[in-house]
Amino acid sequence: MAQKPSIPKGTRDFSPAEVAKRNYIFDTIRNQFEIYGFQPIETPSFENLETLMGKYGDEGDRLIFKILNSGDYLNKVDDRTLEEKDAAALTPQISEKALRYDLTVPFARYVVMHQNEIDLPFKRYQIQPVWRADRPQKGRFREFYQCDADVVGPSSLLQEVELIQLYDAVFADLGLEKVTIKINHRKILSAIAEVIGAHEQLIPFTVALDKLDKIGEEGVIREMAASGISEAAIRKAMPLFSISGDQDQALGVLSDFLKESKTGEEGIEALRMITATIGKLGLSSCRLQVDVTLARGLNYYTGAIFEVSAPEGVQMGSIGGGGRYDDLTGIFGLKDLSGVGISFGLDRIYLVLEELGLFPETVEESVQVLFVNFGEKEALAALPLIGELRKAGIKSDLYPTDAKLQKQLKYANNRKIPYVVLLGKDELEQNTVVVKDMAKGSQKTYDWKHLPEFIKTL
RNA sequence: GUGGUUGUAGCUCAGUUGGUUAGAGCGCUGGAUUGUGGUUCCAGAGGUCGCCGGUUCGAGCCCGGUCUUCCACCCCA
Numbered sequence: 001m002a003q004k005p006s007i008p009k010g011t012r013d014f015s016p017a018e019v020a021k022r023n024y025i026f027d028t029i030r031n032q033f034e035i036y037g038f039q040p041i042e043t044p045s046f047e048n049l050e051t052l053m054g055k056y057g058d059e060g061d062r063l064i065f066k067i068l069n070s071g072d073y074l075n076k077v078d079d080r081t082l083e084e085k086d087a088a089a090l091t092p093q094i095s096e097k098a099l100r101y102d103l104t105v106p107f108a109r110y111v112v113m114h115q116n117e118i119d120l121p122f123k124r125y126q127i128q129p130v131w132r133a134d135r136p137q138k139g140r141f142r143e144f145y146q147c148d149a150d151v152v153g154p155s156s157l158l159q160e161v162e163l164i165q166l167y168d169a170v171f172a173d174l175g176l177e178k179v180t181i182k183i184n185h186r187k188i189l190s191a192i193a194e195v196i197g198a199h200e201q202l203i204p205f206t207v208a209l210d211k212l213d214k215i216g217e218e219g220v221i222r223e224m225a226a227s228g229i230s231e232a233a234i235r236k237a238m239p240l241f242s243i244s245g246d247q248d249q250a251l252g253v254l255s256d257f258l259k260e261s262k263t264g265e266e267g268i269e270a271l272r273m274i275t276a277t278i279g280k281l282g283l284s285s286c287r288l289q290v291d292v293t294l295a296r297g298l299n300y301y302t303g304a305i306f307e308v309s310a311p312e313g314v315q316m317g318s319i320g321g322g323g324r325y326d327d328l329t330g331i332f333g334l335k336d337l338s339g340v341g342i343s344f345g346l347d348r349i350y351l352v353l354e355e356l357g358l359f360p361e362t363v364e365e366s367v368q369v370l371f372v373n374f375g376e377k378e379a380l381a382a383l384p385l386i387g388e389l390r391k392a393g394i395k396s397d398l399y400p401t402d403a404k405l406q407k408q409l410k411y412a413n414n415r416k417i418p419y420v421v422l423l424g425k426d427e428l429e430q431n432t433v434v435v436k437d438m439a440k441g442s443q444k445t446y447d448w449k450h451l452p453e454f455i456k457t458l
Numbered sequence: 459g460u461g462g463u464u465g466u467a468g469c470u471c472a473g474u475u476g477g478u479u480a481g482a483g484c485g486c487u488g489g490a491u492u493g494u495g496g497u498u499c500c501a502g503a504g505g506u507c508g509c510c511g512g513u514u515c516g517a518g519c520c521c522g523g524u525c526u527u528c529c530a531c532c533c534c535a
């Protein structure tokens with residue numbers, strides 16, 4: 001009996017039209033990556049499990065897709081682990097490999113393994129799928145593409161500035177207006193926790209703080225209390241909940257709040273430099289916003305952290321994120337190497353562009369010129385002309401059968417083909433073709449010898 | 459991982475307290491129109507009602523399970 005085919009939860013097939021639109025985004029991002037001097041690398045779709053485990057926090061570990069060992073994988077498991085049904089202890093015994101969870105950790109691994117071949121500063125980009133065992137929602141998939149650009153080597157803040165410009169350049173090319181790039185600094189978050197006396201609970205503190213715009217002040221307070229942060233500490237942190245006004249003002253308030261912390265002052269200085277420089281250089285599509293409550297991002301970030309949210313009015317999580325990590329390669333044995341990078345979430349950008357109708361019409365154009373097939377003789381006469389067009393780089397094709405003209409034109413119409421060429425009995429006798437402009441409905445006759453004139457109009 | 463939600467034609471969706479042969483619009487195929495698509499008119503094809511089981515004389519509709527979709531958590535691109 002034939003089984004009904006299906007694909008796993010959170011995965012998708014892509015039709016030709018969808019692939020065309022996805023490629024448009026890929027091409028736009030790749031083009032700017034290269035314009036900014038980044039070089040491409042690729043890494044395997046799966047890594048050794050131990051390379052990935054422990055890099056993304058407990059929640060991250062849970063979301064990593066583990067690959068079951070081949071062969072008799074239960075053979076080596078000790079009976080006790082099996083009897084106790086201890087998943088955490090069992091996993092490393094039956095799985096040695098796991099699907100890539102993001103592009104940053106594999107990149108860090110790559111840098112360490114290839115350190116002798118790499119010239120610093122090393123600017124690489126990487127566009128590949130990643131996998132997460134998350135529960136799918138709109139804009140959240142189990143297989144999706146990330147487009148990363150990272151610089152390792154220089155600890156200069158000019159890198160952060162450049163990456164913000166890169167974000168802006170890509171979104172400008174995509175025609176995506178009013179994108180907000182939020183920026184914060186890990187040192188600021190760490191200093192706040194220190195100043196209020198909640199240094200031990202830095203992670204729960206930042207996670208709660210991050211939800212301010214979603215669950216409000218009360219919600220944040222409740223969550224902080226629930227995660228063991230003292231009432232006194234929460235009260236101390238409260239002025240931060242209402243920081244508003246422009247960037248300089250916000251940074252001023254923060255500076256006052258953290259005046260006793262050297263770490264905090266470093267973080268504030270960094271943001272001042274970045275925002276001031278971007279202020280001078282200007283952005284075309286994006287706006288940069290300091291946001292003290294921005295805390296998302298993975299555990300390995302140590303400096304600036306970024307998050308890009310979709311334009312207002314579009315229900316979508318972040319469409320990009322990034323930050324600086326001073327010690328990521330340290331985990332793999334290479335000390336004192338700083339890196340900073342950003343990531344674009346292709347699949348979410350796609351949904352945003354689709355919702356706002358921002359894909360150019362020509363993206364779905366598979367063929368520019370379609371020759372109608374009137375029969376064997378006419379089709380044979382069309383082939384050299386099609387060859388001429390193809391040599392000139394024009395996407396052109398002959399309808400494969402001599403189906404009714406109505407059907408062939410309808411096909412051209414559905415495929416959004418802008419020009420149809422008619423070469424029938426009369427044209428064959430006169431060595432001419434009739435070119436029909438599908439949008440206007442107008443027609444023009446060209447002599448075979450004068451085909452270049454038509455090509456010029458394309 | 460927790461709680462909820464959705465699934466009927468290729469697509470978007472109707473479908474009465476459970477009752478004979480499950481509908482519409484769009485799309486598709488053919489014709490009006492043997493060299494003119496996107497407009498119009500006519501006709502036609504297309505369904506194991508997600509899947510498995512249960513209740514019932516009888517289930518698209520009720521019950522259980524399962525898969526999927528979307529939503530809220532969690533977390534994130």
